[in-house]
Amino acid sequence: MGNTIKQKGTRAPGDGGADDRLRVSRAHDSMHPESPASREEAQFLPDEWLKVKVVPGNGSLSPGVYYPTGSGSKRFDPRQPVPSSPTKTLSRSHRHGASRRTRRRAVLKNGECNILKSRISQRRLRFLQDMFTTLVDAQWRWTLLVFTLSFILSWLGFALIWWLIAFTHGDLELDHLPPMQDSNGWKPCVFNIYDFTSCFLFSIETQHTIGYGARTTTEECPEAIFIMCLQSIVGVMIQAFMVGIVFAKMTRPKHRTQTLLFSKYAVVCQRDGELCLMFRVGDLRKSHIIGASVRAQLIRSRTTKEGELLSHYQTELELNADGCDSNLFFIWPITMVHRINANSPFYGVSAADVLQEKFEIVVILEGTIESTGQTTQARSSYTTSEIMWGHRFVPLVSYNRERQGYEVDYSKFDETTQVDTPLCSAKELDEFYGTQADRRSIESTDHLVLKLPERPARPESPAPAPKAEQKNGDFTVTL
Secondary structure (H helix, E strand, O other): OOOOEEEOOOOOOOOOOOOOOEEEOOOOHHHOOOOHHHHHHHOOOOHHHHOOOOOOOOOOOOOOOOOOOOOOOOEEOOOOOOOOOOOOOOOHHHOOOOOOOOOOOOEOOOOOEOOOOOOOOOHHHHHHHOHHHHHHHOOHHHHHHHHHHHHHHHHHHHHHHHHHHHHHHOOOOHHHOHHHHHHHOOOOOEOOOOOHHHHHHHHHHHHOOOOOOOOOEOOOOHHHHHHHHHHHHHHHHHHHHHHHHHHHHHOOHHHHHHHEEEOOOEEEEEEOOEEEEEEEEEEOOOOOEEEEEEEEEEEEEEEOOOOOEEEEEEEEEOOEEOOEOOEEOOOOOEEEEEEOOOOOOOOOOOHHHHHHOOOEEEEEEEEEEOOOOOEEEEEEEEEHHHEEEOEEEOOOEEEEOOOOEEEEOHHHOOOEEEOOOOOOOHHHHHHHHOOOHHHOOOOOOOOOOOOOOOOOOOOOOOOOOOEEEEEOOEEEEEO
């Protein structure tokens, strides 16, 4: 390839007073170390991140600037800031992995959609027409309030009807009260009714078929028989409706998402010579998600050819995991990979662009709950401040010989390690390499091929002709 490593100044990298920043020459002027793009990348990063390691010019390095990895594996702790140069103090807004300008989210980290709806015509009427869904979606305090009021109001309503029946029939007169009924031969509509309190108790007994035996209806009043049948039917309907709401609310698949995890950060590094955007998904429960699939959508502004501004344009990102498509065999945490190629919307995005652009990546995990058969959906999102360029997730699945099974260490779920990654975009990377796919990865090394010394070719001798022999009446052919 003829790659050359240029040094700023005339001194060697180890001389005192020399600038130790080394840069790899670009394939064109926009990739030159003194170009505006390179200076723009450099002002956002500490000095330690602008160093590259000196290697022979064999074309095995990618263009750009690489992070120093040191002698050992350096892991990243999201709770600790990334170390910067001791001689230079950077502002918090430009440190990689630190909180920068906050991006307005469409989907919160816990999966809730950050959507506020206003100015809806006939809003109350529309929600009351779908009362069941409204109560299921409502908070528990409102559901329990409606649950309690539905029974109390029905008891009071039918108690008033029973009181009116007794009042119109004359059962509440002094001469017709229960103590005087045997003496004057009065037959009431309902036995043992004294006042409204008695009617309220009889309403509860009728609606819930308690039947204490003290208060019963008689055949004296047909309207009392009709109301008794009506209240029994209404009581069963109220119980079925309210129990259904409480059951549906308690068994909502939304609660299953509390045990489905997304990594706190998304990372960008090279995999098989290509820049890849990666994030992790995991399941804490032993019961699995059947038919799990993961989707990702990019939300950012876009201007059409006609000049129309689409402020929340959604683009589907192609995902795969371990050589498969987005349909997962979800038995342990899996790293989802989006390859940044010519079909990716991030094809022209570099590390410096991530610091400046505004976009949001919404990730969605869907599947069927194994224990209930219900479909669930878990959501999360990543903004530009949550994309870590030059990091890779730490492996967290290992085989435990003592317990005879694969063990998942969820303490490493969000843990990453720093790796060498070019800061240029995938488009610049392709323009630099062209068709040399075998030298795309900075970690690739030339394969050693062992060849045996070639032996001189021997002149071919003519093959012997087959011979036929006869022994004891049998013919034997020798080739």
